[in-house]
Amino acid sequence: MPIALLLALAADFRAIDLHNGGEVVVRYAPVRRVRFLAGDAGHTRITEAGGRLVIDHCPDGCPRGYRMVVEVATPEIAALSVSDGGSIRSQGGFPGQAAVEARVDSGGAIDIRTLAAAEVTASVAQGGLVFTRPGGRLDARVEQGGAITYWGRPAVTRSVRQGGVVQRGADGDLGKPLSGFGAGLPPIPPVPPVPCRF
Numbered sequence: 001m002p003i004a005l006l007l008a009l010a011a012d013f014r015a016i017d018l019h020n021g022g023e024v025v026v027r028y029a030p031v032r033r034v035r036f037l038a039g040d041a042g043h044t045r046i047t048e049a050g051g052r053l054v055i056d057h058c059p060d061g062c063p064r065g066y067r068m069v070v071e072v073a074t075p076e077i078a079a080l081s082v083s084d085g086g087s088i089r090s091q092g093g094f095p096g097q098a099a100v101e102a103r104v105d106s107g108g109a110i111d112i113r114t115l116a117a118a119e120v121t122a123s124v125a126q127g128g129l130v131f132t133r134p135g136g137r138l139d140a141r142v143e144q145g146g147a148i149t150y151w152g153r154p155a156v157t158r159s160v161r162q163g164g165v166v167q168r169g170a171d172g173d174l175g176k177p178l179s180g181f182g183a184g185l186p187p188i189p190p191v192p193p194v195p196c197r198f
Contacts, residue, residue: 013053015079021086022057022068028094029073039068082108090115104128111178122148140166
């Protein structure tokens with residue numbers, strides 16, 4: 001059974017975790033759906049449990065030249081995390097979310113500038129990037145390197161330990177693609193979607 005159909009039936013995840021690289025694009029849709037834009041289920045493990053969608057890029061090693069891009073469509077999102085490289089990017093507009101958590105550990109990037117949230121909790125540990133545009137409040141923590149960049153004029157609580165930065169982004173950079181910030185991430189490839197299968 002395609003995992004896109006399985007997750008549409010389960011329809012209860014509100015968090016996305018990406019491990020070990022690759023790219024995830026998050027879009028708004030009234031029904032949850034997961035599909036590959038590049039790559040395949042032979043090299044990427046996708047599971048859902050306890051309200052979390054976990055995407056593990058090449059858990060058994062990647063073949064040369066393998067690239068994974070997974071699209072996740074969802075009506076709501078509460079938490080995003082990236083560990084050991086890779087990126088999660090929101091695209092298009094979401095209805096307002098009350099609160100969103102964005103966490104990067106040991107490299108990678110989360111870009112939620114197009115995801116409207118009243119409150120954002122962002123953390124980076126041991127390198128990585130978070131880009132966000134909170135509506136009202138930002139709780140930002142960086143430890144041992146990394147950067148959290150925000151737009152707008154939220155009330156900001158910040159903590160930086162052993163290197164890193166929490167900074168307001170330049171107005172002209174609000175629409176700049178993630179790759180334009182030197183994150184080393186290519187644009188999403190123009191390939192037809194292929195359903196993800198177990």
